[in-house]
Amino acid sequence: MSERHPIIAITGSSGAGTSTVTRTFSNIFRREGVKAAVIEGDSFHRYNRKEMQVRAAEAEQQGNKHFSHFSAENNLFGEIEDLFRTYGECGRGKSRKYLHTAEEAAAYKLDPGTFTPWEELDENTDMLYYEGLHGAVVTPEHNIAQYPDLRVGVVPVINLEWIQKLWRDKHQRGYSTEAVTDTILRRMPDYVNYIVPQFAHTHVNFQRVPMVDTSNPFIARDIPSADESVVVIRFANPKGIDFQYLLTMIHDAWMSRANTIVVPGGKMELAMQLIFTPFVWRMLERKKRAMDLT
Numbered sequence: 001m002s003e004r005h006p007i008i009a010i011t012g013s014s015g016a017g018t019s020t021v022t023r024t025f026s027n028i029f030r031r032e033g034v035k036a037a038v039i040e041g042d043s044f045h046r047y048n049r050k051e052m053q054v055r056a057a058e059a060e061q062q063g064n065k066h067f068s069h070f071s072a073e074n075n076l077f078g079e080i081e082d083l084f085r086t087y088g089e090c091g092r093g094k095s096r097k098y099l100h101t102a103e104e105a106a107a108y109k110l111d112p113g114t115f116t117p118w119e120e121l122d123e124n125t126d127m128l129y130y131e132g133l134h135g136a137v138v139t140p141e142h143n144i145a146q147y148p149d150l151r152v153g154v155v156p157v158i159n160l161e162w163i164q165k166l167w168r169d170k171h172q173r174g175y176s177t178e179a180v181t182d183t184i185l186r187r188m189p190d191y192v193n194y195i196v197p198q199f200a201h202t203h204v205n206f207q208r209v210p211m212v213d214t215s216n217p218f219i220a221r222d223i224p225s226a227d228e229s230v231v232v233i234r235f236a237n238p239k240g241i242d243f244q245y246l247l248t249m250i251h252d253a254w255m256s257r258a259n260t261i262v263v264p265g266g267k268m269e270l271a272m273q274l275i276f277t278p279f280v281w282r283m284l285e286r287k288k289r290a291m292d293l294t
């Protein structure tokens, strides 16, 4: 936690919608004049695509069928921790990108499935914004969750998460249904061990729940739309959250528990803006106060 150099972490599985949530935060940042250093979690994979394929094949030969992009061994948890700590101390750090598609890679004249070189973050950013797989990880060796001032979980119910992943990986990344299904199966133990526990360390979780039948995600042709879903928003600590204001501003919202509000799917972005803009204000005020004192 750092008053001078705050950190926001948006964490969720592959296909959960963290990149989509990032667009909402970009709108908040633009409107509030915030300069954020944006970090993509996939840039902390340990291996590029070819290395990963070779290592997965080796692991499989040795009987390990669960070698995955979710685990501690295949990601640089120590480097995420170092980045968060260093940024919190002095607003500095290094980042890179994992280039998923040919289009992304062409912009850097690199191959898809590779990383851009590590580069220093821009100077004088107002906050660090991480979106990816591991923003609230706690393991016996690493505690990434201790650094972000705001930790947000993005967690569609699992059938929907799989539909989103299948759709995105097939239509935007060129994978077959069989390849994505294999990846989902291979990742399952690491999903349970590394992805899910994070949602107990988040301040707020956003869980999209479809209102249409998603019982076989592997044959779904489309992602259920915003209007075909609701979003369950759960606050770990509801103290200080103005639920009455949210209920007034978000048409058809209701409370399902004392710390949980449910909003129509189409109001997810509005709900995020109403909830997070005051958080961002408070971070900026604290930062200004801390800077003025030095």
Ligand SMILES: Nc1ncnc2c1ncn2[C@@H]1O[C@H](COP(=O)(O)OP(=O)(O)OP(=O)(O)O)[C@@H](O)[C@H]1O
Pocket: 012, 013, 014, 015, 016, 017, 018, 019, 020, 021, 132, 133, 164, 165, 167, 168, 208, 223, 224, 225, 226, 268
């Ligand atoms: N609230 C939503 N409503 C409708 N579609 C959504 C929503 N959130 C995400 N999607 C869709 O789900 C797919 C995956 O979303 P997104 O790319 O944001 O996931 P991600 O968590 O960033 O995945 P990764 O970390 O693997 O890149 C995209 O096709 C996106 O358009």
Ligand SMILES: O=C(CO)[C@H](O)[C@H](O)COP(=O)(O)O
Pocket: 013, 014, 015, 042, 045, 049, 069, 098, 100, 113, 133, 173
């Ligand atoms: O989205 C992901 C994790 O968040 C991808 O699964 C991961 O980045 C590896 O991508 P690829 O298998 O296409 O190289």
